[in-house]
Amino acid sequence: xxxxxxxxxxxAALPEPAVAQAAxxxxxxxxxxxxxxxxxxxxxxxxxxxxxxxxxxxxxxLGTLGATLDKIxxxxxxPEIRAMLDAAMQANDESGVDAIVKYSKNGDPGSxxxxxxxxxxxxxxxxxxxxxxxxxxxxxxxxxGRVEAGGFISTGNSDVTGLTAVADLTRxxxxxxxxxxxxxxxxxxxxxTSRERYAAxxxxxxKINDRGYIYGNGQYESDRFLGYFSRYSGSVGAGYGVxxxxxxxxxxxxxxxxxxxxxxxxxxQGSLALRxxxxxxxxxxxxxxxxxxxxxxxxxxxxxxxxVSAIEAKLLGPLSARLSYTLQYESEPPNGRLTTDTTSRASxxxxx
Numbered sequence: 001x002x003x004x005x006x007x008x009x010x011x012a013a014l015p016e017p018a019v020a021q022a023a024x025x026x027x028x029x030x031x032x033x034x035x036x037x038x039x040x041x042x043x044x045x046x047x048x049x050x051x052x053x054x055x056x057x058x059x060x061x062l063g064t065l066g067a068t069l070d071k072i073x074x075x076x077x078x079p080e081i082r083a084m085l086d087a088a089m090q091a092n093d094e095s096g097v098d099a100i101v102k103y104s105k106n107g108d109p110g111s112x113x114x115x116x117x118x119x120x121x122x123x124x125x126x127x128x129x130x131x132x133x134x135x136x137x138x139x140x141x142x143x144x145g146r147v148e149a150g151g152f153i154s155t156g157n158s159d160v161t162g163l164t165a166v167a168d169l170t171r172x173x174x175x176x177x178x179x180x181x182x183x184x185x186x187x188x189x190x191x192x193t194s195r196e197r198y199a200a201x202x203x204x205x206x207k208i209n210d211r212g213y214i215y216g217n218g219q220y221e222s223d224r225f226l227g228y229f230s231r232y233s234g235s236v237g238a239g240y241g242v243x244x245x246x247x248x249x250x251x252x253x254x255x256x257x258x259x260x261x262x263x264x265x266x267x268x269q270g271s272l273a274l275r276x277x278x279x280x281x282x283x284x285x286x287x288x289x290x291x292x293x294x295x296x297x298x299x300x301x302x303x304x305x306x307x308v309s310a311i312e313a314k315l316l317g318p319l320s321a322r323l324s325y326t327l328q329y330e331s332e333p334p335n336g337r338l339t340t341d342t343t344s345r346a347s348x349x350x351x352x
Contacts, residue, residue, distance in 0.1 A: 076111060076114070077108075077111045077114050077115055077118070078107075078108050078111060081100065081104050081107060081108060081111070081115060084100050085097065085100050085115065085118065085119065088100060089122050092126075094123070094126075094246075095246045095247075097119050097122065097123075098119075098246060100115070100119075101115055101116055101119045131174060134172075134173055134174050135174070142171055142172065142173075143169050143170070143171045144169070144170055144171075144172075144352060145167065145168050145169035145170055145351075145352065146166075146167075146168050146349050146350065146351045146352075147165075147166070147167050147349070147350045147352075148164070148165065148166035148167075148168075148322060148347045148348070148349045148350075149163075149164070149165050149166075149347055149348060150163075150164055150322070150345055150346050150347020150348060151163055151164065151345070151346060151347070153343075153344045154185075154187075154195055154341070154342070154343045154344075155341075155342050156338050156340060156341040156342055157225045157226065157337060157338050157341055160187045160189065160194045160195050161187065162185060162186055162187025162188075162194075162195055163185075163186055163187070164183070164184070164185045164186075164345055164347060165183070165184050166181075166182070166183045166347075167180075167181065167182045167183075168180075168181050169181075174207075175206060175207050176204060176205065176206060176207070177204070177205040177207065177213070178202075178203075178204050178205075179201075179202070179203045179204075179205075180201070180202055181199070181200065181201045181202075181203075182199070182200045182201075183197070183198070183199045183200075184197070184198050184199075185197040185343070194225075195225055196222075196223070196224065196225065197221075197222065197223040197225070197226075198220075198221070198222045198223075199219070199220065199221045199222075200219070200220050201217065201218065201219040201220070202217075202218050202219075203215055203216065203217045203218075204216050205239065210241070210244070211240055211241040211242075211244060212238070212239070212240050212241075213238070213239045213240075214236075214237075214238055214239070215235075215236065215237055215238070215239050215253055215255070216234075216235070216236050217233070217234070217235040217236070217237075217257075217275070218232075218233070218234050218235075219232070219233040219234075220232055220233075221233075224264050225341075226328065226330060226333065226337065226341055227263055227264050227265075227330065227333040227334040227337040228261050228262060228263050228264060228334075229262045229263070229264060230261075230262045231259060231260070231261040231262070232259070232260050233257060233258070233259045233273075233275075233297065234257060234258050234259075235255050235256065235257035235258075235275040236255050236256065237253055237254050237255015237256065237275065238253070238254065238255060239251055239252065239253040240252055240253075246283075247282065247283040248280075248281070248282050248283070249279075249280070249281045250278065250279070250280050250281075251278065251279045252276075252277070252278050253275070253276065253277045253278075254274075254275070254276045254277075255274075255275055256272065256273070256274060256275070257272070257273045257274065257275040257297060258270070258271070258272055258273065259271065259273050259297060259299060261302070263334050264334055265334040265335065267334075269301055269302065271299045271300055271301055272299065272300075273297045273298060273299035273303075274297070274298045274299070275295065275296070275297055276295070276296050276298075277293075277294065277295040277296070278292070278293070278294050278295075279291075279292075279293050280292040280293070287313060287314035288311070288312070288313050288314070289311070289312045290310070290311050290312075291308075291309075291310045291311075291312065292307075292308070292309050292310075293307070293308045294306065294307040294308070301332060302330060302331055302332040302333075303330075303331040303332075304328070304329065304330055304331070305327075305328070305329040306326070306327070306328045306329075307326070307327045307328075308324055308325070308326045309324065309325045309326075310322055310323065310324035310325070311323050311324075312349060318350055318351045318352060319348060319349070319350060320348070320349040320351065321346075321347075321348060321349070322345070322346070322347050322348070322349045323344075323345070323346055324344070324345045324347075325342065325343070325344050325345075326342065326343040326344075326345070327340065327341070327342050328340070328341045328342075
């Protein structure tokens with residue numbers, strides 16, 4: 001007790017700076033003790049590989065509600081639409097099938113995908129069967145075409161009436177299309193021939209794709225009333241289907257050509273030319289078709305333009321009635337010949 005009292009008295013007797021320094025050293029010591037930390041070395045843990053089979057997940061089971069929903073039937077094609085679709089398919093009427101698919105979307109929107117899928121499957125099966133038939137067919141099979149016979153009225157170099165006959169045959173292959181044409185116009189009055197025209201042609205086409213093709217064309221003509229005994233034409237070039245619809249098609253062709261003409265004035269002429277043609281088929285309504293065919297040969301000496309406009313109405317089965325108007329223009333005919341001839345025809349057409 002006495003010692004403590006003496007220490008206190010001595011500490012109080014120290015001067016002020018000494019007391020402040022002692023208190024400061026005491027705080028520094030306490031602070032240093034607070035900030036000091038101990039570091040421990042990191043422990044190294046070895047990787048552990050677990051070799052165990054994958055967990056098995058039990059299959060999902062339908063509850064009462066799921067089993068009920070699973071039994072609900074999906075959308076179906078209405079009986080009326082199915083009956084019309086089946087009838088069009090049995091008749092091989094592709095345009096009719098397309099029309100049913102189009103209007104079924106409004107009649108029953110819920111089944112439009114089913115109708116479209118059924119129509120698509122039918123078209124694909126039909127295309128496969130057709131391709132197989134074409135591959136196995138001989139060169140004399142698969143020909144289709146038309147035969148036309150009737151009368152005509154001609155104005156220009158010959159104002160007469162007479163008879164006409166036309167044949168147009170086509171064979172469609174997978175890559176090749178072959179077309180044969182022949183035409184004869186003849187008029188005799190009192191044993192005198194007043195009009196006589198013959199023409200024949202052959203055109204092979206090699207199909208590049210659904211629209212484009214490469215063509216060759218060979219043609220023979222004889223029409224002494226237009227001013228030539230014979231004319232031979234040969235051409236090669238490219239063609240393209242500009243329009244491909246169910247009711248409307250348009251094909252254009254262009255390419256170089258060579259023509260040799262034996263005129264009635266005993267002169268013969270041969271030269272290079274440029275050939276162009278168009279072929280339009282337009283179905284206005286079912287059974288009524290408008291066609292327009294035109295070709296031109298542009299050359300240095302004598303150019304030719306030929307146009308055939310026609311309307312055809314179906315009568316009964318393969319028979320149709322046809323009215324046509326033909327215009328042919330020669331830029332440099334022999335002396336005494338007119339540049340333009342026109343022919344109007346009314347005929348019956350048999351299609352096969």
